[in-house]
Amino acid sequence: MKVLVVGGGGREHALCWALAASPLLGKLWCAPGNAGIAEVAECVAIPAEDITTLVAFATANGVDLVVAGPEAPLTLGLADACAGAGLRCFGPSAAAAQLEGSKTFTKQVADAAKAPTAAWARFTEAAAARDYVRAQGAPIVVKADGLAAGKGVVVAATVAEAEAALAEIMEDRVHGAAGASVVIEECLLGQEVSFFALCDGETALPLGAAQDHKRVGDGDTGPNTGGMGAYSPPPVFTAALQDQVMAEIIRPCLAEMAARGTPFRGVLFAGLMLTETGPKLIEFNVRFGDPECQALMVRLKSDLLPALLAACDGTLHSLTLAWEKLHSLVVVMAANGYPGSYVKGSEIRGLEQAAQIPGVQVFHAGTARREDGALVATGGRVLGITATGTTLREARDAAYAAVAAIDWPGGFCRQDIAHRAL
Ligand code: AMP
Ligand code: GLY
Numbered sequence: 001m002k003v004l005v006v007g008g009g010g011r012e013h014a015l016c017w018a019l020a021a022s023p024l025l026g027k028l029w030c031a032p033g034n035a036g037i038a039e040v041a042e043c044v045a046i047p048a049e050d051i052t053t054l055v056a057f058a059t060a061n062g063v064d065l066v067v068a069g070p071e072a073p074l075t076l077g078l079a080d081a082c083a084g085a086g087l088r089c090f091g092p093s094a095a096a097a098q099l100e101g102s103k104t105f106t107k108q109v110a111d112a113a114k115a116p117t118a119a120w121a122r123f124t125e126a127a128a129a130r131d132y133v134r135a136q137g138a139p140i141v142v143k144a145d146g147l148a149a150g151k152g153v154v155v156a157a158t159v160a161e162a163e164a165a166l167a168e169i170m171e172d173r174v175h176g177a178a179g180a181s182v183v184i185e186e187c188l189l190g191q192e193v194s195f196f197a198l199c200d201g202e203t204a205l206p207l208g209a210a211q212d213h214k215r216v217g218d219g220d221t222g223p224n225t226g227g228m229g230a231y232s233p234p235p236v237f238t239a240a241l242q243d244q245v246m247a248e249i250i251r252p253c254l255a256e257m258a259a260r261g262t263p264f265r266g267v268l269f270a271g272l273m274l275t276e277t278g279p280k281l282i283e284f285n286v287r288f289g290d291p292e293c294q295a296l297m298v299r300l301k302s303d304l305l306p307a308l309l310a311a312c313d314g315t316l317h318s319l320t321l322a323w324e325k326l327h328s329l330v331v332v333m334a335a336n337g338y339p340g341s342y343v344k345g346s347e348i349r350g351l352e353q354a355a356q357i358p359g360v361q362v363f364h365a366g367t368a369r370r371e372d373g374a375l376v377a378t379g380g381r382v383l384g385i386t387a388t389g390t391t392l393r394e395a396r397d398a399a400y401a402a403v404a405a406i407d408w409p410g411g412f413c414r415q416d417i418a419h420r421a422l
Contacts, residue, residue: 001022001024001025001026001027001064001065001305002026002027002028002029002061002062002063002064002065003019003025003027003028003029003063003064003065003066003067003305004028004029004030004031004044004054004057004058004061004063004065004066004067005019005028005029005030005031005033005037005041005067005069006030006031006048006054006066006067006068006069006070006073006078007030007031007048007068007069007070007073008030008031008032008033008034008037008043008048008069009034009069009070009290009365009366009379009381010290010291010293010294010330010332010363010364010365010381010383010384011069011070011287011288011289011290011291011293011294012030012033012034012037012069012070013034013036013037013040013294013363013364013365013384014293014294014296014297014298014363014384014386015067015069015288015293015297015304016028016030016033016037016040016041017040017297017361017363018297018300018304019067019304019305020040020041021303021304022303022304022305022306023303024303024305024306025305027042027061028040028041028042029041029042029043029044029057029061029063030042030043030044031043031044031045031046031047031048031054031057032044032045032046032047032048034364034365034366034367034368034378035364035367035368035369035375036362036363036364036367037364038369044057048069048070048072048073049072049073049076051073051076051077051078051081052081054066054073054078054081055078055081055082055084055085055087058082058085058087059085059087063087064088065088065089065090065305065308065309065312066078066082066087066088066089066090066091067089067090067091067308068089068090068091068266068287069287069288070287071097071100071101071147071285071286071287072147073091074091074092074094074097074100074266074286074287075094075097075098075100075101075147075286076094077093077094078091079091079092079093079094079097079265079266080093080094088309088312088313089312090265090266090267090308090311090312091265091266091286091287092264092265092266092286093262093265095262096257096262096263096264096265096266096286097286098262099253099257099264099268099284099285099286100147100283100284100285100286100287101146101147102145102146103143103144103145103146103183103283104122104145104181104183106281106283106284107120107122107183109253109256109257109260110249110253110281112256113249113252113253113255113256114252115248115249115252115253115281116248116249116278116279116280116281117280117281117282118141118185118186118187118188118273118280118282119185119186120183120184120185120186121183121184122145122181122182122183122184123170123181123182123184124180124181126166126167126170126171129142129166129170129182129184130163130166132184133156133159133162133163133166133184134159136184136186137159138156138157138158138159138161138162138187139155139156139157139158139187140156140159140162140184140185140186140187141153141154141155141156141184141185141186141187142154142156142162142165142166142169142182142183142184143182143183143184143185144169144175144178144179144182145178145179145180145181145182145183146175146177146178146179146180146181147178148175148178148179151175151224152169152175152178152179153224154169155187162184166182169182170182188273188275188280188282189273189275189276190273190274190275190276191211191234191236191273191274191420192211192212192271192272192273192274192282193209193210193211193234193236193237193271193272193274193279194209194210194211194212194230194269194270194271194272194289194292195208195209195237195242195245195250195269195270195272196208196209196210196267196268196269196270196288196289196292196296197246197250197267197268197270198266198267198307198308198310198311198316199250199254199264199265199266199267199268199311199316200265200310200311200312200313200314200315200316201254201258201263201264201265201314202254202258202263202314202317203314203316203317204246204250204251204254204268204316205307205316205319205321206242206246206250207267207296207321208232208233208242208296208299208323209232209233209234209237209242210230210231210232210233210234210289210292210295210296211230211231211232211234211236211418211420211421212227212229212230212289212291212292213227213228213229213230213414213417214227214228215228216228216334216338216339216414217414218414218415218416219416219419223339223340224339225334225338225339225380225381226290226339226380226381227289227290227291227292227332227381228332228334228413228414228417229291229329229330229331229332229413229414229417229418230289230291230292230294230295230329230330230417231295231327231328231329231330231392231395231396231417231418231421232292232295232296232299232327232328232329233299233327234421235392235421236274236420236421237274241274241279244278244279245270245272245279248278248279249270249272249279249281250268250270253268253281253284254268264286265311265312266286266287266311267286267287267288267311268284268285268286269284269285269286269287269288269289269292270283270284271283271284271285290365290381291330291332291363291381291384291386294328294330294361294363294384294386295328295329295330295386296328298324298326298328298361298386298387298388299323299324299326299327299328299388300321300323300324301321301322301323301324302320302321302322302323306319307319307321324388325390326388326389326390326395327388327389327390327391327392327394327395328386328387328388328389328395329386329387329389329392329395329396329399329417329418330363330384330385330386330399330417331384331385331399331400331403331413331414331417332365332381332383332384332385332413332414333381333382333383333384333385333403333406333408333411333412333413334380334381334382334411334412334413335366335377335379335380335382335410335411336410336411336412338380338381339380342380343410344376344377344378344379345376345377345378346376346377346408346409346410346411347370347374347375347376347377347408347410348367348375348376348377348382348383348406348407348408348410348411349375349406349407349408350405350406350407350408351375351383351406353405353406354385354402354403354405354406355402357387357398357401357402357405358398359387359388359389359394359395359398360385360386360387360398360399360401360402361386361387362383362384362385362386362402363383363384363386364382364383364384365379365381365382365383365384366378366379366380366381366382367379367382367383377408377410377411382408382411383406383411385399385402385403385406385413386399387399387402392418392421392422393422396417396418396422399417400415
């Protein structure tokens with residue numbers, strides 16, 4: 001099989017790493033990839049959002065499966081363009097990708113499916129939104145309706161904070177057109193879990209869960225990021241909770257999407273809040289989480305490739321997946337300054353030593369090779385130091401031993417990944 005993975009982050013490195021181990025794989029490309037991905041796939045210099053060139057490349061090279069890593073190509077219609085060219089694509093159509101592209105759409109689907117979520121209202125006028133916030137009181141959550149690179153959500157502890165968020169999103173348009181409308185939600189309290197299900201339009205197969213660390217600083221302080229670390233499985237997410245989430249959220253929403261004529265194929269990522277009154281849906285994403293994907297891939301015992309194919313071909317009902325009885329943990333190393341502005345081009349050493357620690361896999365998120373062969377940082381999140389262990393503590397100790405082996409003065413990481421579980 002010839003496979004093209006689209007994207008160039010840690011998630012895509014983990015997907016390429018898992019696919020490269022498949023006995024079914026003949027050739028693996030990644031567009032655009034990164035320096036770590038280049039060790040397991042041939043990187044092609046096509047941006048992940050350049051749908052036309054990606055489809056032309058896949059057609060010219062006889063690609064059997066296109067795997068979308070990030071959401072952007074999906075919301076831009078990568079899966080639709082692949083279908084039009086007779087190519088298989090793992091990932092939803094642009095219509096189904098609205099589950100991530102529009103918060104309002106997701107709330108409407110969840111309500112129609114009677115899936116438990118936070119109470120909500122949508123506004124296109126700042127004045128009406130302000131009135132609603134004042135009437136509801138705090139804490140309250142304000143969200144830009146469209147895609148805002150994961151930064152369009154403000155969990156406001158006070159009414160004043162919520163009003164300031166409305167002004168920034170709706171009047172100053174700090175997230176551009178994504179702020180033309182806002183969704184205001186009841187604030188849910190509890191532990192947050194990222195849950196993943198493979199979907200083929202009709203059948204959903206649980207892939208399990210992970211917990212992410214969104215804030216940049218230890219003790220969950222500082223600004224939000226794309227995710228500074230993850231671990232899997234989360235001890236709080238019991239088998240009974242997983243069954244409940246499949247029955248109350250995933251299957252009803254999948255059925256609602258099919259009933260609307262926009263069946264969901266790919267991986268459905270449910271951001272859940274485990275509240276006192278049960279698990280509630282915070283949001284859907286239409287892709288694997290990053291770094292959650294890294295935590296899942298090192299635990300997957302089964303071949304990933306047939307699972308992705310089954311999601312494309314509508315045959316998930318006859319698939320079972322096996323998982324290693326291991327815990328996994330990812331420590332993200334980011335460039336100094338992230339998630340604010342950061343310096344690019346700082347040199348990273350010591351990855352070979354880190355990779356020799358038993359159970360450790362170093363996934364690259366934002367790296368490149370300089371002309372002299374040195375590894376340099378090119379992104380905000382740069383490395384995902386991933387480890388497995390028979391206990392979560394063992395996985396954590398191995399991951400931090402690998403972090404200590406890495407010589408990168410230009411980077412930092414959180415020191416407390418999995419603190420809730422440990
Ligand atoms: P989202 O982009 O929708 O994932 O939101 C980003 C983060 O904001 C989530 O991961 C939660 O931590 C938080 N959040 C979003 N919606 C709510 C809510 N209704 N109640 C509490 N926290 C929320
Ligand atoms: N780590 C959260 C995300 O991928 O959205």
